[in-house]
Structure formats: structure tokens, C-alpha cells
Amino acid sequence: MSLAAQLLTLANYLSGEFDNREQALAEPAWYVHLRLWHRPLSLFSEDSLTIFAEQANIVNLERPYRQRIMRLLQGSDPDVPFKVQYYMIKDHNTLIGAGQNPALLNTLTPDHLELLPGCVLNLTQQLLAPNSYKFNATPPPDTRCCFSVDGNTVQVSLGFEVTDDKFLSYDKGIDSTTGKATWGALLGPYCYTKRQQY
Structure with missing residues (x-):
């Protein structure tokens, strides 16, 4: 199956190493300085x-977190030409640090x-x-x-915008009881700049 040129462009825009240095310096009370890898x-x-995808606090690069898989798909609806389907890694501990050490990803298969199902975005x-x-x-x-981590159900609200050199993340953690956001893009998106293209 041949993939649409725009889907290839999207993957190219998403792939790389990013950080939000300027935002974190301008608003340190609201935005942690993060590095984000999209391999x-x-x-x-x-x-x-x-x-x-994996990210880390700039002061703890050796302790990355939020490992996840984004699958970019062509949709069947002409108004929504593409979708992003998220997957969880069953044993994420085996891939901690793969953002910086992509050789760890060589053994990853769909079985992992x-x-x-509910973690999908329309593009x-x-x-x-x-x-x-x-x-x-x-x-x-x-x-x-929603998904389960260490026996606890976690709910997140996902979303992003991306251009050739910027990635804006709207991801937020949601308290499933109150419906209120508890972490992430509480006051607006995390604004990442691409520092290296993969």
C-alpha cells in the first residue's frame, strides 16, 4: 500500500529531538524544561x-518517562484524512532510554x-x-x-500541533473523578522546538 505524501511529511515533521528551552526560561513556574524524542x-x-516517543526533564535526562508508540494511519473520512493511534508498551522498563539509545528499539515487535482503543486522534x-x-x-x-499503569487507571487528554520545526503538545493528565487536568499543558501547550532531525 502506498502512503499519502502528506502522511510521510507528517512523520518527517514529528521525527526528531525536541526541547522547550525558550518556554521554560520565560515561564519556569509553569513549564518544566523537557527534552522529547520521537524515533x-x-x-x-x-x-x-x-x-x-519518550521525554525527560532536562535535569534528569537519565530518567526518561512516558514511553509510548504513535501509529500514523490514513483515515477513510475525507474530512479527517489521517489518524494517530496510540499504543502502550507492555514492559516499558525494557525501553527506558531508547530516545537517546535507539538500539534498544531493535527488538520491539507488535507483540510488545x-x-x-480510546487513545486516538484525528489529524x-x-x-x-x-x-x-x-x-x-x-x-x-x-x-x-485511559490505560492501566501499575494497577492504577490513568486518564489523559491528548492533542498536538506540528510543523516542520515546532511541536506543540496539549497532553494533560485528567483526574477521572473530577474531570480536571492535574499535569501537563495546564495553561496552554508545551512548545517544543526541533533541535535534531531523525
């Missing part, structure tokens, strides 16, 4: 493009992943200039992204 993978290559695109796009990823109506 391309060869999983599900028959019909999609896949990325391993757990599909998170739309906007043409900014010839061959330059902004992609917006938002959850479909009436979906809840």
Missing part, C-alpha cells in the same frame, strides 16, 4: 508509519504493544506555504484515553 520505527509498515492539515503544512491532532468527540 521512527519500522513497525506496521504495511499500512502506516510508527514513532516511539497494547492497543489503547487535519493546513497548507502554510508551498510544501509547508501545519498538522492538528485532536481527539474525536466522546472518546476517553
Whole structure:
């Protein structure tokens, strides 16, 4: 199956090493200085493009967290041409540090992943200039992204915008009892700049 050129562009925009240095310096009370890795993978290559994501506090780069898999798919709805499906790594401890050490990803197979049905985003695109796009990823109506970590159910609200050199993350942790956000992009997105292309 041939993949749409825009899907390849999206994967290229997402792939790389990012940080939010300028934002963290400007608003240190609200934004932790983070590094974010998006490593391309060869999983599900028959019909999609896949990325391993991991992040770390800049002062604790040796302790990264939030390992996840993003699968970029072509949708069937012309109004929503692309989707992002998230997966959890069943034993995330085996891949801690793979953002900085991508050799750890060589043994990863679909069997190591757990599909998170409610953790999906609809992607739309906007043409900014010839061959330059902004992609917006938002959850479909009436979906809840929930998964279990160490026996606890975790709920998150996902979303992002990406261009060729910027990645804005709207991800937030949600208190499932109150519905209120408890961590993440509480006052607006984390604004990352791409520092290295993968």
C-alpha cells in the first residue's frame, strides 16, 4: 500500500529531538524544561508509519518517562484524512532510554504493544506555504484515553500541533473523578522546538 505524501511529511515533521528551552526560561513556574524524542520505527509498515516517543526533564535526562508508540494511519473520512493511534508498551522498563539509545528499539515487535482503543486522534492539515503544512491532532468527540499503569487507571487528554520545526503538545493528565487536568499543558501547550532531525 502506498502512503499519502502528506502522511510521510507528517512523520518527517514529528521525527526528531525536541526541547522547550525558550518556554521554560520565560515561564519556569509553569513549564518544566523537557527534552522529547520521537524515533521512527519500522513497525506496521504495511499500512502506516510508527514513532516511539519518550521525554525527560532536562535535569534528569537519565530518567526518561512516558514511553509510548504513535501509529500514523490514513483515515477513510475525507474530512479527517489521517489518524494517530496510540499504543502502550507492555514492559516499558525494557525501553527506558531508547530516545537517546535507539538500539534498544531493535527488538520491539507488535507483540510488545497494547492497543489503547480510546487513545486516538484525528489529524487535519493546513497548507502554510508551498510544501509547508501545519498538522492538528485532536481527539474525536466522546472518546476517553485511559490505560492501566501499575494497577492504577490513568486518564489523559491528548492533542498536538506540528510543523516542520515546532511541536506543540496539549497532553494533560485528567483526574477521572473530577474531570480536571492535574499535569501537563495546564495553561496552554508545551512548545517544543526541533533541535535534531531523525
